């Protein structure tokens with residue numbers, strides 16, 4: 001059985017914090033580009049369409065980033081409360097390899113597969 005060591009928790013904490021910083025700086029960069037766009041002269045019809053399109057993409061990205069960011073915050077919170085690395089369903093350790101690949105995972109691989117199978121049955 002996998003033991004979750006303080007060293008491993010620290011490693012995951014660093015990884016999650018780095019990912020959080022990356023998302024935040026990316027979101028700030030997107031916002032800066034939008035500000036530059038706003039300062040342009042009134043665009044003609046075609047430019048307007050493409051800038052609306054770009055804004056739609058930026059908005060969607062932010063939605064996805066926001067979702068990931070909240071997952072990261074949750075994971076960091078679980079590290080603080082000492083429940084990080086354990087499956088939410090069966091409470092077994094999720095495993096180092098799976099957590100390294102997906103630090104925000106809250107299900108072990110077998111519970112995840114079970115959940116995906118159920119989702120498939122419903123659709």
Ligand SMILES: [Zn+2]
Nearest residue numbers: 087090108111
């Ligand atoms: Zn499980």
